[in-house]
Amino acid sequence: MVEYTQRTDRPAMSEWIEQMAAYFESTEGMPLIAGRVLAFLLICDPPERTAAELSHALSASTGSISTNVRFLVRLGIVSKTTRQGREAALYRVEEHRWPELVSARMHRMVELESLIDSGLRMFSGQGERARRLRTVHEFYQWLSEEIPELWRRWERDSRRRS
Amino acid sequence: MVEYTQRTDRPAMSEWIEQMAAYFESTEGMPLIAGRVLAFLLICDPPERTAAELSHALSASTGSISTNVRFLVRLGIVSKTTRQGREAALYRVEEHRWPELVSARMHRMVELESLIDSGLRMFSGQGERARRLRTVHEFYQWLSEEIPELWRRWERDSRRRS
DNA sequence: TTATGGTTTCAGTGTCGAACGAAACCGATC
């Protein structure tokens, strides 16, 4: 008889997981299963799980778990640990990495600055064309100073807290 | 003989438009055509265009232009103006709205706080489970104070500039 | 009223990617 390792206990728990997955799907474009794995790893006890356990707990195919877990590892929010004498790899969420991910997301937003910039150089001659671009550009110039500043502040504040 | 209203003049221009569209597709999940329309409206001269002109300039079907222009209008970054005595509506980019859009995007990121919060309440009993959630929660608590602050600063700085 | 741009609606097409499940693979144990 198989001992299923703690399925998503109560309905409330699996509902919370679904909401998390839905959030990541809609705002980050993350596959549903990846979001479920991430959410589950945040609250499962013990915190380390094998791919097989994830597959059982979330009733997703082993194939899907494999690709999505790899996705999360590449993202940097989940880590894979192996031990000798134990064939199964263990996955756990690296929750302290969360701020880095959000930071990276914001930096990608600011990346648009360089594109706007090149457009501005390209059409600098024409007054009206440049006007609209300049308005957007001024904003990104401001933002691209503020965002790094924001994360320096986070470093400082979180260091102080601990 | 038909007078095409200024197709994407030089190859450099249409390439810039493609890069913009690609950016919005990859980081915002925006349809390619919507990104093209947005980019084109940022640099076209004169700045107001009819749907038919957009269709010509970007060689996209009128149907696609219709749906994507509506999408951009609903987003708030493009406006539609009609005049009496003129059946064609004119579209123009509302470049001063750009900061609002970026702000909205960031606020959606912060929305995760409430979900994490509810999870935290749900599992507050168990020590280990709550630990990971609390780490993430502390970050979002900090962030959800900083983000509104950031935009207050933008209001202030941009007012000063003008 | 009819004719003339222009715009929207809608059904159909093609593409992309999420998810599955079976087969292959890999390490460790017996």
Place this chain on the structure above:
DNA sequence: GATCGGTTTCGTTCGACACTGAAACCATAA
């Protein structure tokens, strides 16, 4: 060696959605 979990690879299915093009629609001008 063979066996046994566990993991990855891979071909396939399925659904979503971007895009098209033609038909319907609408407002103005003749």
